[in-house]
Structures are given as structure tokens and as C-alpha cells.
Amino acid sequence: MATPPLASTTARRRTTAAALTSDHFVRAHRALGTATDDGQPEIVFFAPAAGGSTTAFYTCKIASDGSGSARELVTVGNLRAKDLVVLTKPCNGLTLLFQASSSEYYVCNLSTGEHVSLPPYASAAKPDPYSGGAYVCSSTGLGFDPAAGEHKVVRLYEEKERGQQRCEMYSLVSGGGWRPSAGRVPPDVTKCLEGRPPVFLEGCFYWHMDTGRLGAVEASILRSPEQTILSLSVVTEQFGWIPTPEGLAREVSHLAELDGSLCAVVDLRLVAEEYELWTWSGAGAGAAPAASSSSWSRRCRISLTSLERPMRDELGLGLRVLPLCTSPDGKILLATSWHKVYAYGAGSNRVNTVFSMHHLVDVPVEPALMLNIALHEESVVVVGRRGDVGRRLKMEVGKSGVVI
Numbered sequence: 001m002a003t004p005p006l007a008s009t010t011a012r013r014r015t016t017a018a019a020l021t022s023d024h025f026v027r028a029h030r031a032l033g034t035a036t037d038d039g040q041p042e043i044v045f046f047a048p049a050a051g052g053s054t055t056a057f058y059t060c061k062i063a064s065d066g067s068g069s070a071r072e073l074v075t076v077g078n079l080r081a082k083d084l085v086v087l088t089k090p091c092n093g094l095t096l097l098f099q100a101s102s103s104e105y106y107v108c109n110l111s112t113g114e115h116v117s118l119p120p121y122a123s124a125a126k127p128d129p130y131s132g133g134a135y136v137c138s139s140t141g142l143g144f145d146p147a148a149g150e151h152k153v154v155r156l157y158e159e160k161e162r163g164q165q166r167c168e169m170y171s172l173v174s175g176g177g178w179r180p181s182a183g184r185v186p187p188d189v190t191k192c193l194e195g196r197p198p199v200f201l202e203g204c205f206y207w208h209m210d211t212g213r214l215g216a217v218e219a220s221i222l223r224s225p226e227q228t229i230l231s232l233s234v235v236t237e238q239f240g241w242i243p244t245p246e247g248l249a250r251e252v253s254h255l256a257e258l259d260g261s262l263c264a265v266v267d268l269r270l271v272a273e274e275y276e277l278w279t280w281s282g283a284g285a286g287a288a289p290a291a292s293s294s295s296w297s298r299r300c301r302i303s304l305t306s307l308e309r310p311m312r313d314e315l316g317l318g319l320r321v322l323p324l325c326t327s328p329d330g331k332i333l334l335a336t337s338w339h340k341v342y343a344y345g346a347g348s349n350r351v352n353t354v355f356s357m358h359h360l361v362d363v364p365v366e367p368a369l370m371l372n373i374a375l376h377e378e379s380v381v382v383v384g385r386r387g388d389v390g391r392r393l394k395m396e397v398g399k400s401g402v403v404i
Helices: 006-020 023-036 216-222 311-316
Strands: 042-049 054-061 070-076 084-086 095-099 105-108 115-117 138-145 150-158 165-171 199-201 204-208 229-233 239-242 252-258 261-268 274-280 296-303 321-326 332-336 340-345 350-356 373-375 395-397
Touching (some): 042 070, 095 138, 105 150, 138 199, 138 204, 199 252, 199 261, 204 252, 252 321, 311 350
Antiparallel strands (some): 042 054, 042 373, 054 070, 084 095, 105 115, 138 150, 199 204, 229 239, 274 296, 321 332, 332 340, 340 350
């Protein structure tokens, strides 16, 4: 049998890679998974291993009685879990791994261990140049461009050396290195970034302009209620603004995706011992929605004072609570920076624990930026290889059986 020419083999590989990352294939694979799945949400969580220099990723299906078991996905031998940021929801089966204070970012398929390291770029400034830690005037996210049929990484940041604002894009398939976004970055937005990734939803990235680390005067000058959530279309690369829920601009602590809608987490613990989840009706179509045709509605109010202990104390403490999704029985799954997942019934205002890392691994410290828990999506999507010039991760794929 004759050996096929190298050019022909390379072309076939590129065709296969393009097919496995196409929007049609992703939707077909997801539909097949949905048809054969039991409907229970699946999460991924990570913790330090081997003295802290290694990070282990595990997956677990959430059971309503908290009885779910976990299996190992991958172990990364040269990536520290400390200050590691993972997107709370994958993008068509791929996720972004990074430490905001470093210049190394990776797009990974945690189901297969395949990954690509992104090209290096300029370092970002810190909110306080004299302090260390995870906080940095930068935010990086992963999205999918349906028009181009490929995943894109966006980085919004303030340069460390010259203090200039920049927004750069990187395409996983077409490559070409980091390039400036088409749209102009609005003034002063990078002062409100601290390292957390944006939410990507239906063709748009969304950033919460967090002024909590700024002085009161500077915060009032930089941001108004109408300019608290910044959007960027992955297709047109143009920026826009959407308002926060009326009268709650200062209380919005995080953004998330909840069941296909942009969700604002309103933290009222200090004034009313409550959380509120608000959803925005205008997200989608790859462009920032017009405020006149969209609105916020309150999804639920979580009254901590009416919860029984220890649930009241557990939800009332910690840096953050983020919604993951709604379970098949209609309860909202809430993940916390204290490494637990709770199921909240809005009708009864009752909460029960459905997952705890404490029962499975040595629990790490509370993360500064995000969570050690995210949604997981089994996927065979191929990660593009163009521009893979950085440090390779030492990925070891775990066994398929239950390991913890």
C-alpha cells in the first residue's frame, strides 16, 4: 500500500479538525448526549495534588440526595491549583484554564486532555502595584463565533508598562496571533477588572464592572447604573452597555449564566441577609441587546434569615455564591467558594447540600477570584493547534471508573 503524500494527509487532518469543531457537529454531539443522558447535571471540580505543584480534575453527577460519586478526569503535572481560574461553564465542550497573575493561558478539553497553549502577550497591570496575589486589571474569556465557525479567546486588559487599555482576540483555528478587536475599548473599563473571566452567552461576552476595589469618588465617576455591564459581540467585535437591575447597581456582585439567560447575582447580605438572582431577557443573537427591548426580572430571592442552621450560616459566609443551572426537579444549583453545591427550592425557600468537595479530596483554600467547581460537558471536540507555542501541560487522563 502506497504511503499518502504528506500534503494530502495534512489536508485530511485539517478537514477532520474543522468538522469536529463545527457548529453542526457540536450541536449533533450534544443532542446525542442529551438523548442518552439521565438529565442529572454534571460538574467538574479541581484540587491540589502531589504537594501543590499538580492539579487533579474530577467529575461528578449531582444527585438530589447528595450521593453522587466522582471519577478522575485528568491530572496536570505542571499546573498549580492555587489561584487557578476555570470557566463556570464550558464553551461547546472546551474550557479556559489560567492564573490571572501569569501570562500562561490554555484552552482544554477536560474529557480528552487535549489542549492548546496560547501565544504569550504583554503583562497586565495590578490594581495595587505594590501588592501580590491573584488580582490583576485583566479579564480573559472563551467564546464561539458561529459566523466563522471557530472558538475565539478575548483578553481585555490594561498594559503593565504603559497603562494603555487593550482588547485582543485570538482565533483557535485560523490562528494569526493576538490581534486588536475591531471595536474601540470604552474609557476606563480596565480599572474595574480584577482577573475574573467574562460570561459568554449567545454570541456575546459580558463583564461586570466591579468598582468595589475603588474609592467611592472614583467609583462614582467611572461607572453609572447604565454602564455597569459591558458587552462585546464575538462576531462584530463591537462593545455595548446594558444596565443593571434598577436601583441595584452597587449590589451586583457577579454575573453568571443561568439556563440560557444572563444572570446578575445581587448580594444583599449586609443590609437584608439575602441573595437575589435576576435574569436579563435580551441576551443573544451575537450583539448587545437594546435596553429599550430588554429587561431584568427577579428569578428568586434567597432569604438567609428563614433558613435553618447550618444552611443559613454556610450560605451567609464566604466570598461568593454562583448559580450553575436548574436541576430536573426545578431547584437552582448554587456553587460556593467554600467548595459546596446547594439545591435551592424557590417555592419553599429551602436549601439542601447536594455536593461537597470536603468528602472527597483535601479541600484547598477559598479561591480569590472564582470557584473550584464548574459545570462539565463530556465532549470529543478537537482543540485547534495553531499558535501552540507556549509551555505544554503534562496531562494524564484519568481512568473511567469511580476513583474517589
